[in-house]
Amino acid sequence: MVATEKLFINNNDIKLEAEYFESSSDTTSAVIICHPQPQIN
Amino acid sequence: MWNNVVSEIFKMFIENNVSCLRFNFRGVGESTGSHSSGKGELSDVKACIDFLINKKGIQKITISGYSYGAAIGCSAVNYSEKVVGFIAISFVWDYMGFKYKKLSQTNKPKLFIQGNKDDIAFYSKFFEHYEFYENPKDYKIIDGADHFYWGYETQVVQELLKFYKSIV
Numbered sequence: 001m002v003a004t005e006k007l008f009i010n011n012n013d014i015k016l017e018a019e020y021f022e023s024s025s026d027t028t029s030a031v032i033i034c035h036p037q038p039q040i041n
Numbered sequence: 042m043w044n045n046v047v048s049e050i051f052k053m054f055i056e057n058n059v060s061c062l063r064f065n066f067r068g069v070g071e072s073t074g075s076h077s078s079g080k081g082e083l084s085d086v087k088a089c090i091d092f093l094i095n096k097k098g099i100q101k102i103t104i105s106g107y108s109y110g111a112a113i114g115c116s117a118v119n120y121s122e123k124v125v126g127f128i129a130i131s132f133v134w135d136y137m138g139f140k141y142k143k144l145s146q147t148n149k150p151k152l153f154i155q156g157n158k159d160d161i162a163f164y165s166k167f168f169e170h171y172e173f174y175e176n177p178k179d180y181k182i183i184d185g186a187d188h189f190y191w192g193y194e195t196q197v198v199q200e201l202l203k204f205y206k207s208i209v
Contacts, residue, residue: 002055004055008071009064009088009089009092010088011067011084011085011087011088012084013073013074014067014072014073014074014081014085014088015072015073016064016065016066016067016072016085016088016089017042017064017065017069017070017071017072018062018063018064018065018089018092019042019051019062019063019064020060020061020062020097021051021054021055021060021061021062022060022097023058023059023060024058025058026058026059026060027060027097027098027099028098028099028100028101029059029060029099029100029101029102029103029209030059030060030061030062030093030097030099030101030102030103031054031059031060031061031062031102031103031104031105031205032061032062032063032064032086032089032090032093032102032103032104032105032114033047033050033051033054033061033062033063033105033106033110034064034066034086034104034105034106034107034110034111034113034114035042035044035047035063035064035065035066035069035106035107035109035110036044036046036047036107036108036109036110037108037109
C-alpha cells in the first residue's frame with residue numbers, strides 16, 4: 001500500500017483539493033497532473 | 042478527483058516512484074471557489090507550482106494535462122524556470138482559443154499525445170497546431186483512440202513515462 005498525502009493548496013482565498021505522492025529516491029523532481037473539464041470530478 | 046486518464050497517470054508515476062501532484066481546479070470536488078473560464082484556473086496551476094517549489098523543495102517540475110487540463114496546465118510552462126517541460130494530452134486548441142496556444146509556446150521540451158479518432162481535440166487539425174510550437178517537441182498518435190482514451194490508458198501512460206524519463 002503506497003501512502004499519498006491528501007491536502008489543500010492555498011491560492012489566495014481559494015483552497016485546492018490535492019493529493020501528493022513523494023518519491024523515496026528523487027525528492028527534487030515532480031509532475032503536476034491537471035484534470036480535464038472542471039465539472040468532471 | 043477521478044478521471045480514467047488522470048488516475049492512470051497518477052498511478053503510473055507512483056508505481057515508478059516519481060513524485061506527483063494531482064489537484065482539483067477551483068469549484069471542483071472539495072476545492073473552494075467557482076469556475077472562472079480559465080483565468081483563475083491558470084492561477085491554480087501556478088499555486089501548485091509554488092507549492093512544490095516552496096513547500097516540497099522541488100527543483101524540476103514537469104506539467105502534464107489532459108484536454109482542458111492540457112490547455113490550462115501547459116500555459117503555465119513559462120511561469121518558473123523550474124518547470125522543465127510539459128506533456129499535453131488532447132490539447133483542445135480549437136475550444137480554448139489562441140490565448141492558450143500562445144501561452145503554452147516555449148523552448149522547453151514538450152510532448153503532445155493525440156488520438157486519431159478524437160473529434161473534440163480535432164485530430165484533423167492536430168498537425169496545424171503542432172507546427173506552431175518551437176523545438177524541442179515531439180508527438181505520439183494513439184491509433185484508434187478518441188478523446189476519452191477508454192482502453193488506451195496504458196498506451197498513454199507509457200508514452201508519458203518515456204518522455205518524462207528523457208527530460209528529467
